[in-house]
Amino acid sequence: MRTLLALTVLPWLALSSSTNKFIVQPETEVVFNCNVTALSVTWLWFPKHSKCARENAMKIIYTIDKQGNKTSVERFKKRLTLRGDPTAGKHALVLSDSVMSDSGIYSCSDTKTTVQCYELEIIEGCYRNVQIEIRSVAGAEGVALACFSCADKKQTEAFNWTFNEKPVSGLPGVTLTRSSTIIIKKVTAEDEGKWTCASADNPSQFSEYCLDLKSKRQQRRQDCQKVTTQATELNKNDSENDGKDRLIYPLTAVVVVVLALIVMASAWLYRRKRSRRLEQKLTDNSAANRDVSPRVSAGTGQAMTGTAAQQEEDKVQYAAINHSRTKRQQRPLSVEESTIYSAVKIK
Numbered sequence: 001m002r003t004l005l006a007l008t009v010l011p012w013l014a015l016s017s018s019t020n021k022f023i024v025q026p027e028t029e030v031v032f033n034c035n036v037t038a039l040s041v042t043w044l045w046f047p048k049h050s051k052c053a054r055e056n057a058m059k060i061i062y063t064i065d066k067q068g069n070k071t072s073v074e075r076f077k078k079r080l081t082l083r084g085d086p087t088a089g090k091h092a093l094v095l096s097d098s099v100m101s102d103s104g105i106y107s108c109s110d111t112k113t114t115v116q117c118y119e120l121e122i123i124e125g126c127y128r129n130v131q132i133e134i135r136s137v138a139g140a141e142g143v144a145l146a147c148f149s150c151a152d153k154k155q156t157e158a159f160n161w162t163f164n165e166k167p168v169s170g171l172p173g174v175t176l177t178r179s180s181t182i183i184i185k186k187v188t189a190e191d192e193g194k195w196t197c198a199s200a201d202n203p204s205q206f207s208e209y210c211l212d213l214k215s216k217r218q219q220r221r222q223d224c225q226k227v228t229t230q231a232t233e234l235n236k237n238d239s240e241n242d243g244k245d246r247l248i249y250p251l252t253a254v255v256v257v258v259l260a261l262i263v264m265a266s267a268w269l270y271r272r273k274r275s276r277r278l279e280q281k282l283t284d285n286s287a288a289n290r291d292v293s294p295r296v297s298a299g300t301g302q303a304m305t306g307t308a309a310q311q312e313e314d315k316v317q318y319a320a321i322n323h324s325r326t327k328r329q330q331r332p333l334s335v336e337e338s339t340i341y342s343a344v345k346i347k
Helices: 217-288 306-319 335-342
Strands: 003-007 020-024 028-035 041-047 059-065 068-071 080-085 090-095 104-109 114-122 130-136 143-149 159-163 174-176 181-184 193-199 206-211
Touching (some): 020 028, 028 041, 028 104, 028 114, 059 080, 130 193, 130 206, 143 193, 143 206
Parallel strands (some): 003 028, 020 114
Antiparallel strands (some): 041 059, 041 104, 080 090, 104 114, 130 143, 159 193, 193 206
């Protein structure tokens, strides 16, 4: 079951006159047209059922710029395609295989202005041959979620229920009947989220229902205006960030080069200083090795310490006293006198 919904855009109109609201069933193919010539072009999405979609803030879901096209949110990666003639400024973003959690506000923007804002609501209906209907129960605070096959409209088949991707068995205040109906006696904020029903025989046949207590049409209209303001601010911030990135990358390269030069210069100076210290050390060692042998005693031939050497030197000087006479007193020495002189001992 697949239908086509074309959302035609009148470009550059004020938000109050250009906001479009569409209510469709699951599996509807939705086309968002946006005529804008300046790049980049951005589509943003603000989810209506934040707990069901597990997104509570505005998201950029598709971007067209000089580098190409890209989808930036995982849930849309295989379901968003681009049509139209981008070179002529005619862009068409196509959402396929839509589900209830895709409901929300979609806006098309360039870098400065929100061109168009859409309110898309996907209601209960058949999806993958399974449908979930919400029914009232006794008491205004309770609800029932009935699951059945779209082919035969019967609830006799076996279905498995999950709540936010977890089995419903054991959930407080929740009852599962034999007819594959979930009964919630008193709906609270704890029950908000995605309820999924899948065929037990064929899990590929399933459907989802977003239970949301805060969904009101008046709030959605106000949100569209709020999202438009936020979208313009978000695009402005993105542009500023892009400009900062373009500046940061060259500065980073310059810093890296400067640091590399500093490291190289430091290494060169260290090696030079170390080489000089080594040369000075070798010079000092060479000078010290010129006369390092100790004096030797004349009598024993053994090396003497500093004190012993000094004492020996004094004795030698004493023994070397000149005993010669003046020329007038000089006379030939007798053999005995010469012998006595030569008998002076050096101690």
